[in-house]
Amino acid sequence: MTSQQQLAKLEQQAKALAEQIEQLECQINNAQPTSGLLGRWATNSYGKQVLITADKPSLGRIETAYIERDGTTYEQAEDLDDLTFPxxxxxxxxxxxxxxxxxxxxxxxxxxxxxxxxxxxxxxxxxxxxxxxxxxxxxxxxxLIPARPQDTPETVTTEEEYEALPEGTIVAENNGAPWQKLKSGEWISHIFPENRPDDLMDGLVCRILRRGWGE
The missing domain is CATH 2.30.30 (SH3 type barrels.)
Incomplete structure (x- = not known):
């Protein structure tokens, strides 16, 4: 076998291996979690964001809860396979x-x-x-954030509240572009030519989309 033939054979093997790795990663990423579910948010088959209230499923079903806009709480058991995680x-x-x-x-x-x-x-x-x-x-x-109901999102308004947020935090006004907190403590959004320190964010009502780096 010539060097060119050996190279071609190795390239074919590398391509096949890369395809197998991609398929395996896809299976892992799309596999439903089977434990550690308590307190996680998911979206059910009706598009409703639900809170999981059990650690693991029983016979393929898991207990969930959600809140309607009027504040009423509902609980139900749903098929785990019908839930989608962020x-x-x-x-x-x-x-x-x-x-x-x-x-x-x-x-x-x-x-x-x-x-x-x-x-x-x-x-x-x-x-x-x-x-x-x-x-x-x-x-x-x-x-950048887990799925959660948007009825009563956490907001920040004052200089002190902005200052207390850790590096990596992302906030946004309603229908506005997001702001991210830099290591320097300033906020960047590319809306303005200069970054904003905490005192210039004072009075700006924003929702917290992610606290810190979300770790």
Whole structure:
């Protein structure tokens, strides 16, 4: 066998191995968790965000709870396979309004890589600089916050509240581009040419999308 033939054979083996690794990673990423579920948020088959109230499923079903807008709490058992966890979401249209994701975005004139984008309404994403994207222009990379109900989101308003938030925190006004806290303690959003210290964030009412780096 010539060197060229050996090289071609090795390249074929490497390609086959890469395909097997990709298939295995896909299976791992899409596998349903079987324990450690208590307190996690998920989306059920009806698009409702539910809180899991048991550590592990029983006979394939898991106890969940959710809150309606009138404050009424409901509990029910659901098939675990019908639940989708944030890290399993692959379609932008399946992301609930109010979540922040790291995405790649592209339309006919712009391409943005690894940007923080906020799902502000159905079929609409907002990224830094008030750039807007539709679902079909966005490719999801990773969620920046876990799914949770948006009825009573945690907010910050005062200088002291902004100062208390750790590095990596992401906040956003309603229908506004997200702000991220840098290591320096300043806030960046690319909306303004200069970063903002905590005192200049005072009075700006923002929802906390992710506290710290989400670890």
């Amino acid at each position: 890290e399993q979401t692959t379609r932008p249209q399946d992301v609930p309004v109010g979540e922040a994701w790291l995405v790649d975005a592209q339309d006919r004139v712009r391409t943005e890589k690894d940007v923080v984008a906020l799902k502000t309404k159905d079929d609409l994403w907002t990224s830094s600089g008030f750039l807007e994207w539709t679902d079909d222009e966005v490719e999801l990379i990773t969620p």
